[in-house]
Amino acid sequence: MNESVELNDVQGIIIKGYDKLKAASFLLLEITDIAKSKQWITSLLPSITHAGISTQTIDSAIQLAFTYSGVAKMNIPAEGLTTFPPEFVEGMVTEHRSRMLGDLDDSAPEKWNWGGSDYDFESIHLLLMLYATDDTKLQIVLNEQKSTLASAGIKIKYELDSTKLPNEKEHFGFRDGIAQPVMRGVGHESKHEANLINPGEFLFGYQNEYEKYMFSPTVSPEHDPQNILQADKNNPALKDVGRNGSMLVFRQLEQNVKAFWNMADQAAKEKTAQQDPTTAEYIASKMLGRWPNGSPLTKCPVHPDPAKETFDNFGYAEDDYDGFKCPIGSHIRRANPRDNFLRDSTGDKEKDIEKSMMFMKRFRILRRGRSYGPPLAASMEPKDIINAAEDHKERGLYFLCFNSNIGRQFELIQQTWINNPKFAGLYEDPDPMIGYPGIMGEGATSTFTEQALPVRKQVKGITRFVNVKGGAYFFMPGLKALKYLSSI
Ligand code: HEM
Incomplete structure (x- = not known):
């Protein structure tokens, strides 16, 4: 089945790499006042960049994602919380997962700058991603957001600034961001067949490459009194919180x-x-x-x-x-x-x-990483x-990738192929x-x-x-789901 993706409901970074938005900053946020933070999300909604907006027309972009603790803060009913994928619920830091991902020795979570402790797992709730054409514009967007956060019952726990290296390179000196799968249903069907992937591999609510719908986080209709959410594809008696959303893997990888x-x-x-x-x-x-x-x-x-x-x-x-x-x-x-x-x-x-x-x-x-830290040699040759x-000096890659099944996609690549x-x-x-x-x-x-x-x-x-040096699993909701989460 060829399904069209509802671009206006998908956050833009999932579909586009924002190559022209060369500057980026990632804020890891803690919610200290739930009611105020929900008002803030509601007011931020019109500014969230969706995939229906042409990147030619924008000079900045804003995206928002949640950790499991963050979703829980939104008062999603307990029956809904249990429907989120287990990797997301457990988080990146469990003993089993550390062994599986190779997060041991110098990469052990105890040594991470962020995300490695139980305390961070409980208190990092949101990831605010800001992109802009250049550093000056980014600073303006950052300052705007910081000024609203101050009164929104939200504390900035960590600010992660990225660096744009010359010629699209990463720190080892190789050109990056070349090989990417292309999602069907977003208007790029002309690309070569081996690279065309069903949207359900990256987004909830669509068929994946097994021609099945991934189990999406859901709630029962009585928990969606404003009828914001669509029916779940697997069980139409439920409402789909996941639709048009994706799971985001974020790892800070330091490069020697x-x-x-x-x-x-x-x-x-x-x-x-x-x-x-x-x-x-x-x-x-x-x-x-x-x-x-x-x-x-x-x-x-x-x-x-x-x-x-x-x-x-x-x-x-x-x-x-x-x-x-x-x-x-x-x-x-x-x-x-x-x-x-x-x-x-x-x-x-x-x-x-x-x-x-x-x-x-x-x-x-879908890889969406950005480098951080100064280059060892300016030419990158x-x-x-x-x-x-x-x-x-500290330098490396904020490795970010989207998938709908963290276990079968990111974790399998990391464990069964990269570290094998x-x-x-x-x-x-x-x-x-x-x-x-x-x-x-x-x-x-x-x-x-x-x-x-x-x-x-x-x-x-x-x-x-x-x-x-840091990491967490996030859920990046569709825009309707964001509206729902901030309205519960
Ligand atoms: C500091 C860490 C890393 C560096 C410096 C790095 C660098 C690169 C470079 C230079 C390329 C080739 C250019 C391109 O096709 O975009 C590439 C491709 C790729 N990398 Fe990495 N990478 C890193 C970590 C990872 C991790 C953790 C994963 C997944 C678990 C990963 C998965 C991939 C994939 C899937 C491709 C595309 C392969 C293809 O389709 O040909 N990388 N990486």
Whole structure:
């Protein structure tokens, strides 16, 4: 079934990346006066940017999301609270989840800047996301919001400011924000089929890639006396609080840029000394799966290609089944194995490809991250990053992604693919760039395997370059649901 998405009811950041709104700030808020905070949400409603608004016409955007404690503060009836997804109800910080996500050692929640304690779980209620064309405009929007919050019974607990790095790069120096799934029903059906995903993978109230409706948070009609909400798709006797809303994963990921490039530089020197001349840039690009300018190794295995900086219409099965171009354990190939998810599974390569493409539609996320902290080298070029002195400044990625099933989408990618040393027949190879070697035992280091002929090549002794410094799961409601929550 091809369903049209109700764009005017969906918060804009779920559908659009706001690339033109280069400045962003995230406020984590605590509600201290429920009645006043609800008035504030009601008054904010007309300013919330929905996906029906063209990004060409705006110079700023405002979005609002809730933690579980935040939804509970809205006085949603107890029977409704229990219908929210378990990952959201439990929160990102449970013993089980920390092990599953690799949030251990230096990434343990006790060491987080925010979100890691029971106290934060109870007292972070809202996430206010502010976007603007530049820092000056952002400051105006921030000041406006801060002045209203002061009298709205809402306290700012944490203010997280982002940084826009040159050429769409993240701190390791690679172009980011290229490969994104495209939601059906939002008017972009012309995009390539493998990338077109049913809206239910990201939004409640629509069919997902199993052609089912995700169980959405609901309330009984007597708890919606103003009849604001629509009927639930799975049980029309209930009202759907989730419709047009999505689950937002927010993780502050600190990047040790110097250590990552030192490792690549050292590995290149050792290989060159062993008569296998190579460069740090080549090794690091093999680990990511794209060159720093964004061009994919599967299509440009020898040199970066300026014409393919944002190229994304490719698979691995036909051109690069064995990983000789883009290694099987690289970040992008494990985060989205595309048409090569099933390997030697049905005994028929064509069937494997077809099934892989179908299955992979169930494990996609919409990434909406922003970097924070100053760049190590202003140019963001690998050679300048390698030559820059360590400055010990905090920098990294506010990793944000939307999905409708945190367990099947974000958590599966993080646990089963990124942190899995045995991914796709590898042995001690979690994600070389962002993975957690300690998953293999205390103090363990990992290996990166580059499939090659006549024999594979390896980099050994890889440590952890990305540590978690904060995080929480949020629910970003549709606009009607926001109205409902503020009216209960
Ligand atoms: C500091 C941490 C991270 C960095 C520096 C990073 C960097 C990158 C870069 C440079 C790309 C390629 C450009 C693009 O296609 O947009 C990429 C792709 C991707 N990343 Fe990450 N990433 C990080 C964390 C994560 C995490 C935690 C996940 C999921 C759990 C993730 C999932 C993905 C996915 C799904 C893709 C697209 C793969 C594809 O479809 O080809 N990343 N990342």
